[in-house]
Amino acid sequence: xxxxxxxxxxxxxxxxxxxxxxxxxxxxxxxxxxxxxxxxxxxxxxxxxxxxxxxxxxxxxxxxxxxxxxxxxxxxxxxxxxxxxxxxxxxxxxxxxxxxxxxxxxxxxxxxxxxxxxxxxxxxxxxxxxxxxxxxxxxxxxxxxxxxxxxxxxxxxxxxxxxxxxxxxxxxxxxxxxxxxxxxxxxxxxxxxxxxxxxxxxxxxxxxxxxxxxxxxxxxxxxxxxxxxxxxxxxxxxxxxxxxxxxxxxxxxxxxxxxxxxxxxxxxxxxxxxxxxxxxxxxxxxxxxxxxxxxxxxxxxxxxxxxxxxxxxxxxxxxxxxxxxxxxxxxxxxxxxxxxxxxxxxxxxxxxxxxxxxxxxxxxxxxxxxxxxxxxxxxxxxxxxxxxxxxxxxxxxxxxxxxxxxxxx
Numbered sequence: 001x002x003x004x005x006x007x008x009x010x011x012x013x014x015x016x017x018x019x020x021x022x023x024x025x026x027x028x029x030x031x032x033x034x035x036x037x038x039x040x041x042x043x044x045x046x047x048x049x050x051x052x053x054x055x056x057x058x059x060x061x062x063x064x065x066x067x068x069x070x071x072x073x074x075x076x077x078x079x080x081x082x083x084x085x086x087x088x089x090x091x092x093x094x095x096x097x098x099x100x101x102x103x104x105x106x107x108x109x110x111x112x113x114x115x116x117x118x119x120x121x122x123x124x125x126x127x128x129x130x131x132x133x134x135x136x137x138x139x140x141x142x143x144x145x146x147x148x149x150x151x152x153x154x155x156x157x158x159x160x161x162x163x164x165x166x167x168x169x170x171x172x173x174x175x176x177x178x179x180x181x182x183x184x185x186x187x188x189x190x191x192x193x194x195x196x197x198x199x200x201x202x203x204x205x206x207x208x209x210x211x212x213x214x215x216x217x218x219x220x221x222x223x224x225x226x227x228x229x230x231x232x233x234x235x236x237x238x239x240x241x242x243x244x245x246x247x248x249x250x251x252x253x254x255x256x257x258x259x260x261x262x263x264x265x266x267x268x269x270x271x272x273x274x275x276x277x278x279x280x281x282x283x284x285x286x287x288x289x290x291x292x293x294x295x296x297x298x299x300x301x302x303x304x305x306x307x308x309x310x311x312x313x314x315x316x317x318x319x320x321x322x323x324x325x326x327x328x329x330x331x332x333x334x335x336x337x338x339x340x341x342x343x344x345x346x347x348x349x350x351x352x353x354x355x356x357x358x359x360x361x362x363x364x365x366x367x368x369x370x371x372x373x374x375x376x377x378x379x380x381x382x383x384x385x386x387x388x389x390x391x392x393x394x395x396x397x398x399x400x401x402x403x404x405x406x407x408x409x
Contacts, residue, residue, distance in 0.1 A: 002107045009103055009116055016124040017092060023128035024088045032345030035129045040084040042243070043134075046072050047083060055203035061243030066197035066204035067165035071134040091131045094140045095123060098313065105147050105320050115320035118330060122312035125337035126305060129345065133306040138167045139313035145173055146286045146317045149182065156285075157185030165193050169293055169310060175270055176288025178280050215246040215256060217302040218351060219344065221366050222255040223247060227354040238352055244302060245352060259301045266295035269377070277384040283321035284384060290314040290326055291380045294333075294373040303366070305344045308337050311372075325379035332372035339365040 023030045042061060049056045050069050056062040075086035099119055106113035123130055130136060141163040149156035156177065163170025174186060197204040216222050218238060226234060226247045236249020246252075270292055277284075293314055297307055311333045318326040343351050343361040350358030 005107060005113050005116075006103055009099065009113075009120055012120050013096075013099055016120070017095060020124060020128055020131050021088060021092060024131045025085065030128050030345065032348050035127075035132045035345050036084060036088075039087050039132050043072055043087065044083045047075070050201075051076075054201055055206060057203040057206055062206070063243065065165045065168060066201070067162060067193060068134070068167060069197070069201070071137045071166070074137075087134075088131055091134075091136050094137050095131075098136070098140045098143050098316075101144060101147060102316055102320060110322070111320050112322045115316040115318070118316040118319050118334070119312060122316070122334055122337055123309065125334060125341060126308055126312075127341040127345070129305045129341075130309050133309075135167070135306040135309045138163055138170065139309050141166065142170045142173055142289075142310070143313050143317055145170065146289060146314070147320070149177065149285050150282055153177070153179040153182035154185040157182035157187075158189040161186040161189035162193060165190065165197075169296065172292040172296065173285070173289045175274065175292045176277075176280065176285040215241055215248060215301065216252050216259070217244045217246050217304070219305075219362060219365075220259070220301055220303045221298055221370070222259045222301065224359070224362060224366065225255055226252070227359045227362065230354045238354075244304065256301050259299055262299035263296060266292075266299050270295070273381060273385070278387045279384045281323065281383075283318065283324045284380075286314065286317045286321065287324055287326050287376075287380050287383070290318050290329070291373075291376040294329070294369070294376050298366070298369050298373050303369070305340045308333065308340055312337065325383045326376060329372040329376040329379070332368050332375065336365050336368040336372065339368065 019028075022028045024036050026036070046056050046059070046062065049059075050073055055066070055069070071090075074090055075081070075083045078086035078089060081089065099116060102116040102119050103113065105111050106116045123136075141159055145156045145159035145163060148159065157174070160170050160173040160182075163173070174183065177183065194204070216226070218227075226236060226249075230236075234250065236247055236252060238245060239248055240246075241248060273288075290311070293310055297303060297311065300307075315326060315330040315333055318324040319330060339361060343358065343365055347357060347361065351362060352358070
């Protein structure tokens with residue numbers, strides 16, 4: 001049974017990833033804007049600056065924590081390829097590593113292969129954009145952290161902290177973690193790595209100012225206000241600003257402030273949940289992390305297409321646990337991935353123009369994410385705050401005799 005599952009996973013992974021490579025290598029041209037330009041242009045420019053021992057202090061598009069320098073510098077490991085091609089190959093290998101970890105976990109007794117299937121299906125739904133950003137690498141760290149957490153809480157804490165220094169959001173992996181060892185390991189790792197970058201390379205934390213000055217990106221939930229307002233006389237503009245296409249003009253700051261307020265409310269809800277939760281089961285840490293990242297994604301001023309690979313990775317970890325309550329939110333996220341590819345890059349010109357097609361796609365994609373967030377928060381709350389709820393029993397593995405005692409398994 002295990003061999004058959006691995007065979008089917010490989011049978012889907014190989015052709016879908018080959019197709020993604022053919023698109024980013026431009027053997028085939030994917031419709032819409034060139035999604036690889038960030039790698040060949042922006043990433044490569046950062047690479048040249050970082051090799052000189054400093055961060056890109058004069059580039060406001062550098063909006064990442066200091067450890068992000070590592071994936072940007074990683075194509076140097078393959079000097080026989082040009083920068084962009086080396087980057088795509090490394091993302092492919094990382095994608096394969098994530099699948100290997102999920103498949104290994106999913107074929108163990110008491111676990112499920114559904115998580116590996118979510119990863120195999122979810123990544124290609126995002127189109128070639130997913131291979132043209134370094135988010136797969138960050139997601140790999142998050143997946144490894146959560147899967148290690150059950151037996152090695154210190155590893156979870158260390159990887160979560162390192163992931164947070166790659167792209168901030170993996171800090172939310174700790175939301176549902178109760179073991180103090182994980183938190184101590186996270187604090188020590190964050191302090192050591194951050195101090196190392198601060199001493200070794202000037203400008204390690206300049207990204208904080210650049211993030212503060214961002215506006216409302218055209219794909220975010222708040223941007224829907226301006227997409228509709230443009231049809232009723234709103235006099236603002238859509239411009240490339242701080243590395244993304246954003247709305248600039250009247251009331252944009254107000255909508256951005258509302259988005260930040262909603263993020264604050266999301267933090268408040270997570271704190272309240274943590275104080276009231278009484279049941280922390282093996283799947284709770286993954287379910288809580290998935291819910292937290294959904295909350296921060298939908299309330300963000302920016303919802304770039306690559307953000308959804310975070311959700312796919314976390315959903316995959318959740319579904320490695322048969323007792324996870326995140327199946328419905330996972331289906332909604334996978335649907336949102338498909339719609340995301342339609343709005344970027346396929347019909348991004350319609351999104352920028354705020355025409356009927358573009359606005360409809362954004363309403364559908366963001367609506368699916370909002371529904372997934374509500375469903376995840378509700379399921380997490382019900383699963384963890386009711387002390388009288390029956391504890392889920394993992395199904396008997398098909399590879400074991402039906403009368404194998406649970407204690408033996």
